Amino acid sequence: MDAGPDAVWTVRRTAAPALAVRAAEGAAEAELSGPADQLCLGLRNRTAIPR
Template sequence: MDGIDEPLRGFHARERSRLRSEQPRVLRVRAVDAGPDAVWTVRLTAGPAMTVRAAEGEAEAELSGPAEQLYLALWNRTAIPRVTGDPALAALWRERSGI
């Protein structure tokens, strides 16, 4: 799970990250094959993203899949395995999460 933590709680928590939204948005990330603790809630604002490792509150969209595929998708190496909710948040990830 460190590979998923790294972009979510490391790179995109930094001031230099371009993963931002003028309107506050909430994105959930879930590794479906890694147990109940493999879920993250990402709060997007005009500042750096804030991520907690928990299913906290309502999310507008969820990116989910097997941990290995999700890991590659979060690093923009492959398509996101499954998107539920607002597809604009998945598009925002693909467009702005490059490291």
């Protein structure tokens, strides 16, 4: 599913596996943007977060 270039996703990281939802939910500690594949790898410490 292509959510488009302006899509907003919220990712919650806890002791449980990360949960991603397609919405802006609650306050954020950080805001990231970039290609989805690079963000997913970065959030799992597999590569640097895109700048």
